[in-house]
Amino acid sequence: MLVWEIVALLAGLASIAVAAYIYVWVTKQEVGNPEVARYSSLVQVGAATYLRRLFQVLGILAAILTVILLIAFGWRHALAFIVGAACSAAAAWTGMIISTKANARVAWAARTGLAKALSVGFYSGSVMGLAVVGFALIGMTVLYMVFRDPDVVLGFSFGASTLALLAKAGGGIYTKTADIGADLVGKVELHLVEDDPRNPAVVADNVGDNVGDVAGMGADIFDSYVASVVSVMVLGAVLPAFEKNALYVLFPLVLCAAGIIASLLGMLVVGRSRESDDPGRALNMGTIVTAIIFAVLTVIVVLVLDFGTRTAGVLWPVLAGLAAGIVIGFTSDFFTDIDQKAVQNTAASAPTGPALVILEGFSYGLLSIVPSIIGICVAMVVAWLLAVSFDVPGTYGVAIAAVGMLSITGMIMSSDAYGPIVDNAKGCAEFGKEPEEVIAVCDRLDAAGNTAKAITKGFAIGAAALTVLALFSAYTETVGVSSLDIRQPGVIVGMFLGAMMPPLFSALLMISVTKNAGVMVEEIRRQFREIPGLLEGKADPDSARCVDIAAAGALKELIVPAVLALLTPLAVGVILGPTALGGFLAGSIVTGILFALLMANAGGLWDNAKKYIEDGAHGGKGSPAHEAAVIGDTVGDPFKDTAGPSLNTLITVMSLSATVFAPLIVKFALFGL
């Protein structure tokens, strides 16, 4: 077995080594335009300052949780928790640094053509992708090699998840505070364009893109990736006595290693695209090549590991999970695709004003839940049935299917991180007043980023759904409840309370955004009023002040939702008992996925309805229809960038919190409803 653990470790180290190599390569690229360089360094400083302060908050919260874990379970769990939070923080930090350095370089590379700019953009994104899978796999493998106890690795996952919660919620509040503030005063009141250097909140807005979309998303995917692996390890450890039981615990780590190798090869496909290639197609091709290589490697690995009569029962669920991820990913953008009916119908309502835009977009957002939920259900049932047909427990089958989906995270995360990098590159090019054709190149890169984002988003939600279902099984195994029958009052009450959590959490985050955005609006207005010559472009705005408002507001506001997410499962478990907590987790998973889909898709749809009108439909830019669509887009912003994407993390962290503390909950439960 040791040889396979070493393989996993080496794959993780290779991932980090390649990331480091690419990092150095990217930083060696030229920045060129001095105006852009200055702007880029403002964003770098702002982002780094914010992350440092976020890590301070994390430090305090982590210290408290570490002490609790130390007292309750001993030093091993506490150590694993700290390592988990640290590895996740390292991945987020790496990604954020590279992305803030990359955008100016992509903008400059766009002068020499599309192919060069695409490779700088994509390779920069791949630093993030590789850092995520590398740090995660190294952390899990080392902890498992040292302690040989999946429960300790669970502590690692809990640490990663706690950071993800803070990074996602904080980043989500930050980015939309700045964005909405900048838009409301800049675009609506003063009719400035996006990224106008006179707008004091423009730097904060771009910092927000990096801390929200890059660092936050990195921590989120890190979290899902680790949680899926750990839930398989926990479920593998409690299997009935098979031959080679230990294999089932080790298996997900080996799959991750295979996924890293496949991702590295897939990245080469994207990086080598030619000038004439469509960048969107290049990204998709990379994903598909990665998936095919991973599938081949999986077959080889499973055959070599040799699960005996149960070989098919582990192989098929992995491939089913991978296939489901691809299918959900490539089909889930129907409702947000600018060329489809949903976006165009919504845009067609715009001439009647913002009310129907919002109603129509919200309704399509509700509809968009349907295909994804059906996809997730099919994936789950197929994985379950394939597993049990070959005498592997269905819960293990579902869990390993989630790993199958997530194992190509290296590639998926790279495409995803590429999006905000090229988006900001476009901002840099506009800021630096680059020539038309350079901006056109950036535009093409950006459009490809949006397509890739739609696919990776579907992938991420599908994978998160299977992962939390696996975590749910891990919880029920750990807590050892005999029945979770929904006819029991405790289970149904738990379900109601759990179902309430995602809307509650979303509400708290969105209220924070509207509150902070109000403060930001006041500050921007004050600067235009009090700094002479600002509006005429003769004086510089006080960008640092806006960066500070966004950061301070986000950090203050994330405390309540974060503590709520960590403590509510414990409160339910201790007061109502472990059975009710099972119902609680199930309820939270169901509505969490529902609201995540609703908010992500409605937000994306409004964004594209606006773009559709900006492309000339219904009067184009500046028409009343455009104004209505801009309002729809502003409503959608916190949907898709604050509340929606935090919900994955919320349900993961609640499931982990319940599973980690399960032994205590069983011991101290007051009532058993």
Added chain:
Amino acid sequence: MLVWEIVALLAGLASIAVAAYIYVWVTKQEVGNPEVARYSSLVQVGAATYLRRLFQVLGILAAILTVILLIAFGWRHALAFIVGAACSAAAAWTGMIISTKANARVAWAARTGLAKALSVGFYSGSVMGLAVVGFALIGMTVLYMVFRDPDVVLGFSFGASTLALLAKAGGGIYTKTADIGADLVGKVELHLVEDDPRNPAVVADNVGDNVGDVAGMGADIFDSYVASVVSVMVLGAVLPAFEKNALYVLFPLVLCAAGIIASLLGMLVVGRSRESDDPGRALNMGTIVTAIIFAVLTVIVVLVLDFGTRTAGVLWPVLAGLAAGIVIGFTSDFFTDIDQKAVQNTAASAPTGPALVILEGFSYGLLSIVPSIIGICVAMVVAWLLAVSFDVPGTYGVAIAAVGMLSITGMIMSSDAYGPIVDNAKGCAEFGKEPEEVIAVCDRLDAAGNTAKAITKGFAIGAAALTVLALFSAYTETVGVSSLDIRQPGVIVGMFLGAMMPPLFSALLMISVTKNAGVMVEEIRRQFREIPGLLEGKADPDSARCVDIAAAGALKELIVPAVLALLTPLAVGVILGPTALGGFLAGSIVTGILFALLMANAGGLWDNAKKYIEDGAHGGKGSPAHEAAVIGDTVGDPFKDTAGPSLNTLITVMSLSATVFAPLIVKFALFGL
């Protein structure tokens, strides 16, 4: 036992007799203003035409379902189904006729002062309240006396629920098609006031108020009332052998009789209020007196019926249900109250434009889920624990608590129907250019109606939640599944699919509204363009054409959602098995209640934020803040009047459909996941 059945029957007959007496009294009141009389008769004709066409659609659907029931279960079930649909239709029809006749009379009575206008308004509403409980109780009692089989009474409930689904969904689409169409052209484009006689959609808008708020709401409450009683009867019939088992089946009918007597006495309190009384306080006082009298009667009834050692086990849950209803009702308007923080904070965002109004209102709508869900959970757990402490099954305790809440429906429904009547009376007074002081009286009546509505809405959602939980138990008892463990893949897949239904159903209804409203907007614009002198008030609009568009659109659009609601549970049951269907129902109940609360409260909040600004805050009427708040209100309209209120009915009808067809589902299930 027979004596108690006769008591129930007599109470039902008394209810109808009093309703008939009041009906005659109301129609004898003077209309006075001839302009108002003409307008009122247009609304009457429009409403009656719509209802007739709705009943035709119902007739077709009912004929199909009757044939299915006839083949599957024999003529008894089929007959009960028809009677249920007919009784529910009769109640809706009565209420709608009286409400369209009453508004002009209330407006005229307002000339003689508040006390007279209040009694005309409230007594008109009570015709509806008494018709609902009367027809329901007579129908159920007679069917039970004749067939002695709760399963046959279940058919009655299914019939009532099918009508409610059509009435609610159709009425909801109708009313908002007309309302949004009238507002978008009238208020936004031409700056006409509400209820301006030149607007061609004004009559349709007022017809909509009657078919949506009165007929639709009546059918909905009829549905909940019957479903709560029937689920107790079904659960009572499968109890283990107690002494006097038949008593547990009969008990809810007797409670309804007590509720009718209490409601009749409570109504006298409201009808006798003096000129100096606050009408809102009078309505609340009526509710409280009714509740107290009902509690006393319940104690007497339970002691006389004599449940032996289990007396406390049936008495306490009933009283707990009643108390929970009152508490949820009186506290649930925090988020929609014009004097509270949520409404005022949302209004405070209005000066920055509509985007933050919508975000803030939506966020508070999400938050508003929390207290109601906690209230429902507490009511359920308390009822369960009180029952099991005295050896009564917990499911029976929860079910009888729902009946305890709903037994005072006569009074609750009267206050609720009062709301749209006085609202329309105000419209009549304005239409008929009555003097200032008359309109002021109508305003005070209307304000009281809004307060009453907030309370009855909380009551209705709380009661519906307990009722569907009782129905869920009835389903599981009928289908006889051994376990509904959420660790089974079938149950979890069922939960996901069920959870998806309320958003899907809401989306279909709201898309219908936006589609029809678009057609309506075109028609109104056409009339202003093509009818010479219309805008100058020299020509009459073609109101009938607008009434027709609203009606035809609503009836066409309700088919798909209605068929979906009736068939999906059967499809899930037959394809995935009865266990998955159990999960399906549980999932639909959880998200159904969640979305119902979200939509009702967010909609009410936006409405009041607009009113708060109209009362003078943030620039008052005509200010940019007001314009932003109007957009929020328009978004909220289909939330609170179309999708939100239909969800109760959706989850009831799905649970009933599953329970009625349970024997077939068990027999023909293809897979048993």
